[in-house]
Amino acid sequence: MVAEFNLKRDVLQKGLCTLCGACMDGCPYLKNIADHLVMPFQCSAGEGRCLAVCPCLPTDWEDVRKRFLGDSAADPDIGVIAGVYKVRAKHPISRCQNGGTVSALLAYGMDAGLGESALLTRSSGGLEPEPFWAKSPEDIQEAAGSKYFAAGSLRLLNDRHRQWDKPVMVVGRPCQIRALRKIQIHEQSTGHTSPVLSIGLFCTWQLSWSFGDFLAQEFPGKKVQRIAISLQGLEVDFGEGPQPVSMDGVRAHMRSACHYCLDMTAELADIAVGAFEQEAGWNTLIVRSKAGMDWFEGAKNRGDLLVAAYPEAELQRLKAAAHNKARRGLEKIRSEAV
Amino acid sequence: MEWMTTLDSPGKVFLLQGNEAIVRGALEAGIHFAAAYPGSPSSEILTMLGRIADKRGFYAEWSTNETCALEACMGASFAHARSLCIMKQNGLMTVGDALHTCGLSGVKGGLVLVVADDPSAHSSTNEFDSRNMAVSANIPMLEPSTIQDAKDMIPYAFELSEQLQQIVMIRTVTRINHGRSNVVLGELPKSLRPLKAIGEWDRFVGINWFHESQWEKMDQAGEIFEKSPFNTYEGPEKPALLIITSGTGRLYSREALDTLEEGMSVEVFRNHWFHSREALDTPEVRNKIGILSIGTSWPLPERLVLGHAKKAGKILVVEEVDPFLERGVAAILGKEKDFSVEILGKGKNGVLPRVFELDPDRVRNAIAKALGVDAKDEVPAPAPAAGVTARELTFCAGCPHRATFFIVKQALELTETQGVVMGDIGCYTLGAQRAGHYLISFLGCMGAGINAAEGLGQLNRFGFDQPVVAFSGDSTFFHSCLPGLVNARYHNANMLFVILDNSATAMTGFQPHPGIGRTAMGHPAEPVSIQKVVEAIGCPVTTADPYDVEGGIRLVYDLLKQPGLKVLIFQQPCVTAHIRTIEKTKIWVDPELCRGDACGCGRFCSRIWGCPANIWDDANKRAAIDEVVCAGCGVCVSLCPAGAIKMVEKEAV
Ligand SMILES: Cc1cc2nc3c(=O)[nH]c(=O)nc-3n(C[C@H](O)[C@H](O)[C@H](O)COP(=O)(O)OP(=O)(O)OC[C@H]3O[C@@H](n4cnc5c(N)ncnc54)[C@H](O)[C@@H]3O)c2cc1C
Ligand code: SF4
Ligand code: SF4
Ligand code: SF4
Numbered sequence: 001m002v003a004e005f006n007l008k009r010d011v012l013q014k015g016l017c018t019l020c021g022a023c024m025d026g027c028p029y030l031k032n033i034a035d036h037l038v039m040p041f042q043c044s045a046g047e048g049r050c051l052a053v054c055p056c057l058p059t060d061w062e063d064v065r066k067r068f069l070g071d072s073a074a075d076p077d078i079g080v081i082a083g084v085y086k087v088r089a090k091h092p093i094s095r096c097q098n099g100g101t102v103s104a105l106l107a108y109g110m111d112a113g114l115g116e117s118a119l120l121t122r123s124s125g126g127l128e129p130e131p132f133w134a135k136s137p138e139d140i141q142e143a144a145g146s147k148y149f150a151a152g153s154l155r156l157l158n159d160r161h162r163q164w165d166k167p168v169m170v171v172g173r174p175c176q177i178r179a180l181r182k183i184q185i186h187e188q189s190t191g192h193t194s195p196v197l198s199i200g201l202f203c204t205w206q207l208s209w210s211f212g213d214f215l216a217q218e219f220p221g222k223k224v225q226r227i228a229i230s231l232q233g234l235e236v237d238f239g240e241g242p243q244p245v246s247m248d249g250v251r252a253h254m255r256s257a258c259h260y261c262l263d264m265t266a267e268l269a270d271i272a273v274g275a276f277e278q279e280a281g282w283n284t285l286i287v288r289s290k291a292g293m294d295w296f297e298g299a300k301n302r303g304d305l306l307v308a309a310y311p312e313a314e315l316q317r318l319k320a321a322a323h324n325k326a327r328r329g330l331e332k333i334r335s336e337a338v
Numbered sequence: 339m340e341w342m343t344t345l346d347s348p349g350k351v352f353l354l355q356g357n358e359a360i361v362r363g364a365l366e367a368g369i370h371f372a373a374a375y376p377g378s379p380s381s382e383i384l385t386m387l388g389r390i391a392d393k394r395g396f397y398a399e400w401s402t403n404e405t406c407a408l409e410a411c412m413g414a415s416f417a418h419a420r421s422l423c424i425m426k427q428n429g430l431m432t433v434g435d436a437l438h439t440c441g442l443s444g445v446k447g448g449l450v451l452v453v454a455d456d457p458s459a460h461s462s463t464n465e466f467d468s469r470n471m472a473v474s475a476n477i478p479m480l481e482p483s484t485i486q487d488a489k490d491m492i493p494y495a496f497e498l499s500e501q502l503q504q505i506v507m508i509r510t511v512t513r514i515n516h517g518r519s520n521v522v523l524g525e526l527p528k529s530l531r532p533l534k535a536i537g538e539w540d541r542f543v544g545i546n547w548f549h550e551s552q553w554e555k556m557d558q559a560g561e562i563f564e565k566s567p568f569n570t571y572e573g574p575e576k577p578a579l580l581i582i583t584s585g586t587g588r589l590y591s592r593e594a595l596d597t598l599e600e601g602m603s604v605e606v607f608r609n610h611w612f613h614s615r616e617a618l619d620t621p622e623v624r625n626k627i628g629i630l631s632i633g634t635s636w637p638l639p640e641r642l643v644l645g646h647a648k649k650a651g652k653i654l655v656v657e658e659v660d661p662f663l664e665r666g667v668a669a670i671l672g673k674e675k676d677f678s679v680e681i682l683g684k685g686k687n688g689v690l691p692r693v694f695e696l697d698p699d700r701v702r703n704a705i706a707k708a709l710g711v712d713a714k715d716e717v718p719a720p721a722p723a724a725g726v727t728a729r730e731l732t733f734c735a736g737c738p739h740r741a742t743f744f745i746v747k748q749a750l751e752l753t754e755t756q757g758v759v760m761g762d763i764g765c766y767t768l769g770a771q772r773a774g775h776y777l778i779s780f781l782g783c784m785g786a787g788i789n790a791a792e793g794l795g796q797l798n799r800f801g802f803d804q805p806v807v808a809f810s811g812d813s814t815f816f817h818s819c820l821p822g823l824v825n826a827r828y829h830n831a832n833m834l835f836v837i838l839d840n841s842a843t844a845m846t847g848f849q850p851h852p853g854i855g856r857t858a859m860g861h862p863a864e865p866v867s868i869q870k871v872v873e874a875i876g877c878p879v880t881t882a883d884p885y886d887v888e889g890g891i892r893l894v895y896d897l898l899k900q901p902g903l904k905v906l907i908f909q910q911p912c913v914t915a916h917i918r919t920i921e922k923t924k925i926w927v928d929p930e931l932c933r934g935d936a937c938g939c940g941r942f943c944s945r946i947w948g949c950p951a952n953i954w955d956d957a958n959k960r961a962a963i964d965e966v967v968c969a970g971c972g973v974c975v976s977l978c979p980a981g982a983i984k985m986v987e988k989e990a991v
């Protein structure tokens with residue numbers, strides 16, 4: 001199926017790469033620094049792994065759902081819903097992005113042996129993110145908060161020294177979860193197996209690293225502490241409270257791939273988590289798979305999560321937002337015939 | 339056979355290389371002083387002179403560049419030293435100003451300049467004909483046509499130089515410098531002539547005041563050349579075809595005659611062409627042709643040429659590279675009233691090609707055409723030897739330059755912009771080829787890279803935002819990049835200057851330069867630190883080891899992001915120069931781990947990295963290391979994505 005594709009020509013040079021990391025590190029042809037991913041030399045392998053796992057090349061969504069999410073019907077806008085809730089951590093860890101739900105699920109998962117380690121993304125000051133394997137509550141704390149700069153954490157799955165027998169948890173953006181599923185399918189075909197639980201973050205765009213240069217220009221001499229998206233748009237905290245950044249500036253530095261993206265709510269994850277937009281400090285959580293439900297229930301039953309019913313109006317608003325994102329993406333794809 | 343150059347046995351005959359013959363000639367001339375900048379095909383001359391200088395009591399140096407060398411010789415000449423300056427044709431281009439003023443000032447002690455041309459540019463970027471420079475500088479010039487001439491002309495040139503009080507140039511070509519032939523040795527002086535003090539009113543000044551006296555010296559030289567023993571004629575009194583030739587043209591013409599005469603097979607012909615000196619004996623073709631060989635190419639002996647021309651039915655001029663002699667002959671004959679004769683030679687419609695070096699085949703075809711006879715077997719293109727596949731030039735195994743180009747290639751790609759790389763002259767010129775991933779897109783003379791980059795680095799005001807990188811080797815840095823670096827720094831050009839410090843002038847055979855710490859005569863010297871020089875000019879400078887490929891890519895990427903002038907020195911000794919001094923590290927491939935052709939590698943080590951020691955074992959479909967070739971640098975170990983290339987540290991050899 002992938003033979004006619006060429007990663008350099010069809011993904012990298014078209015600006016479609018989301019920097020998920022799935023193809024990185026396993027192969028000497030793909031070189032990455034900051035958010036640049038390039039292929040300086042011509043690969044001779046042809047039908048390779050990169051083509052099999054790249055989330056920007058054709059994906060059989062039906063097949064992935066069947067394999068990982070069971071047979072439940074999928075909502076056309078926000079995917080398979082085994083349950084949708086308004087959730088927050090009972091004791092949100094500091095610097096968590098919204099309700100701290102993701103970090104709480106991870107902490108529970110580690111205690112309960114669902115994942116021996118978790119593939120997370122940390123950074124200092126919200127800039128220059130760096131993927132790492134979290135193995136303790138301290139590590140989870142270190143990763144708390146959203147990094148809006150493109151980051152390819154899935155590359156760590158390709159570490160040639162990695163053991164493929166221990167269960168792991170992976171947190172990622174929707175594009176990353178799609179890539180993760182493709183990796184899982186690919187690994188099955190190559191004999192590797194490894195139980196993987198995934199949390200997908202809601203996502204509408206991420207930023208190019210050039211946004212850092214833009215901030216340095218706009219706010220000279222200031223050091224970024226935290227970046228957040230609120231109803232007001234993007235806010236940057238330089239340690240003096242959140243400051244809004246002009247949406248034009250933000251748009252100019254969005255990663256090109258995100259303009260083509262069709263998935264806002266991580267439709268292929270075991271659990272998807274986003275902000276609960278009407279009330280700060282809370283999350284929207286969608287359970288999609290059986291494994292996801294066991295994980296969520298376990299954390300809830302242990303008393304780690306506060307869970308409330310999800311307001312119908314809010315659900316409609318979420319679907320509309322997801323629909324709009326997909327519509328914009330489709331228009332972009334059609335207009336450029338990528 | 340270098341030892342023969344110092345042998346005190348006049349009259350003895352030895353098989354010498356052209357460069358050895360020149361060295362011998364220098365000893366017979368009793369030189370006090372020799373200075374050169376390395377460049378093929380001349381490099382061996384000063385290397386040998388350096389080794390024997392102490393023993394013979396003269397001084398020899400590898401100068402920082404050709405201008406330093408020539409002007410040092412001028413200084414020595416001022417004190418009546420006999421000075422020999424050696425360079426290749428490109429070097430001569432850089433000394434233009436010095437040479438022209440030297441021509442005006444004239445010299446005191448004999449000053450002979452040997453310039454080795456490289457027709458076909460076997461080890462050069464071009465095949466400039468340096469004879470044109472003698473015309474421009476208005477100085478006498480000689481051309482040896484045999485190895486014996488190459489020796490004999492050196493003392494002759496020194497005598498002439500002192501007689502005329504003028505610098506004398508000798509132009510050789512690769513086939514003379516690197517050819518071998520029997521040479522009869524001459525006498526060595528018992529001791530060197532004493533120097534003279536420079537008096538209060540002695541002057542050595544190159545100003546236009548002396549222009550007329552310079553011409554008078556040329557007139558005098560012309561007279562002397564009319565009777566020079568280096569101009570010879572062999573053949574009938576009235577030849578149907580007069581071949582006028584200089585340099586290798588003389589031997590090529592003779593060889594051509596032999597084969598035309600005997601219908602010799604091309605193979606036999608090729609195998610003996612250069613060494614054969616059989617007399618012109620037999621009938622037909624032979625008694626139609628005369629060969630006038632000119633050793634004193636400038637100024638031309640006009641009467642001699644005219645005298646022979648008047649007896650000839652037709653003239654063919656045979657010479658290397660430019661139609662220099664041809665134009666000279668035409669100018670002489672053109673001045674003669676009521677005289678006309680057809681002159682054949684080089685050119686678009688000529689009988690000889692106007693580019694690339696001559697060979698007996700070409701000369702043979704030209705003579706046949708000139709005579710209107712059948713060349714018998716037309717000369718076929720040389721067939722490659724069976725079993726030898728054509729291979730592109732590449733860097734040696736373990737060469738730090740391969741790693742440097744590999745690093746810069748990837749760093750530039752990572753900027754996701756179209757970088758522009760300016761090359762310079764050295765081994766790293768190979769960077770314009772596959773070995774350097776075709777990175778170099780600009781190549782001029784020595785020192786041109788940094789200056790061209792400086793120019794591009796000023797264009798940001800027009801929106802030009804491509805990253806600009808200029809390369810220089812360490813020897814080239816001292817030779818000609820210093821003014822360029824000062825210029826780039828003063829005008830803060832947007833560029834990255836990468837200095838490849840492999841501590842050797844490797845391309846021409848590891849002659850020492852000011853950064854090495856050893857002189858041509860083998861004496862220790864305090865090395866000049868490139869880093870300190872760059873720092874003193876006020877450039878931000880970073881040093882790195884090119885063997886650390888990942889670190890290097892990051893570093894170059896970071897430097898490219900910074901505005902203004904950046905200097906990066908990649909330091910790693912040339913493996914070929916240093917391999918004997920390091921303990922050999924054993925490198926091997928674990929076939930269990932090697933991914934070979936499969937996804938995740940695709941023979942990255944042999945196909946992309948391309949070290950000649952990273953080979954592909956086709957029988958096992960796995961990579962392997964050619965242990966004989968491997969230099970143990972360890973770079974491929976760090977590049978293998980599967981960790982299949984292993985290294986055993988420090989296995990003693
Ligand atoms: C680029 C981006 C865009 C987003 N856009 C939206 C949006 O439009 N609407 C919305 O509702 N929510 C969005 N989110 C999700 C939201 O910001 C929170 O991550 C989510 O609500 C979970 O909150 P929390 O308090 O439970 O997270 P925390 O408990 O703080 O945990 C966050 C976890 O996310 C991981 N993480 C952080 N950054 C990244 C990254 N770049 N890639 C992969 N993993 C990462 C960390 O490792 C950490 O474990 C986005 C997140 C990201 C990273
Ligand atoms: S096909 Fe395989 S070897 Fe080639 S680029 Fe893709 S992952 Fe690398
Ligand atoms: S989207 Fe992911 S898999 Fe595709 S090219 Fe980018 S990093 Fe590689
Ligand atoms: S918008 Fe889509 S492509 Fe961009 S980071 Fe989010 S999920 Fe990935």
Ligand code: SF4
Pocket residue numbers: 927931932933934935939940941942943944960961977978979980981982983
């Ligand atoms: S780079 Fe490594 S895996 Fe690839 S062919 Fe060479 S030794 Fe084998």
Ligand code: SF4
Pocket residue numbers: 735736737925949950951952963967968969970971972973974975
């Ligand atoms: S160690 Fe590897 S790169 Fe270095 S010389 Fe040997 S084969 Fe070549």
